[in-house]
Amino acid sequence: MDFPPWMQRAIQARLDEVSARIEHDPELSRVRGETDEAFEALFASQDVEQTPEYAEWENRYIVRKGIENERLYMQGLRDGIQLTVSLLGQSMLVEKGHESDQS
Numbered sequence: 001m002d003f004p005p006w007m008q009r010a011i012q013a014r015l016d017e018v019s020a021r022i023e024h025d026p027e028l029s030r031v032r033g034e035t036d037e038a039f040e041a042l043f044a045s046q047d048v049e050q051t052p053e054y055a056e057w058e059n060r061y062i063v064r065k066g067i068e069n070e071r072l073y074m075q076g077l078r079d080g081i082q083l084t085v086s087l088l089g090q091s092m093l094v095e096k097g098h099e100s101d102q103s
Helices: 005-023 026-042 052-102
Strands: none
Touching: 005 052, 026 052
């Protein structure tokens, strides 16, 4: 099922809004800073993948991506539930309107 263009634009706008909010989240900013520090330390040595700094950077990067993905998922879930409830509420109002017309 293809969504109408207006709905695709609305979904994209919401995704952009949520992504921007997550981008400015204080906890994520802290984690992002730690990841950047670990990444800079990574290139201080020659054999990058064998260093503890690489492992530290990799661990922090995975944590950061996990937090970002979790927040995007949860917001998407909330938005999806809210959209479903709204659409169901509208369809129930329409059905009640048709029942009243037939009475």
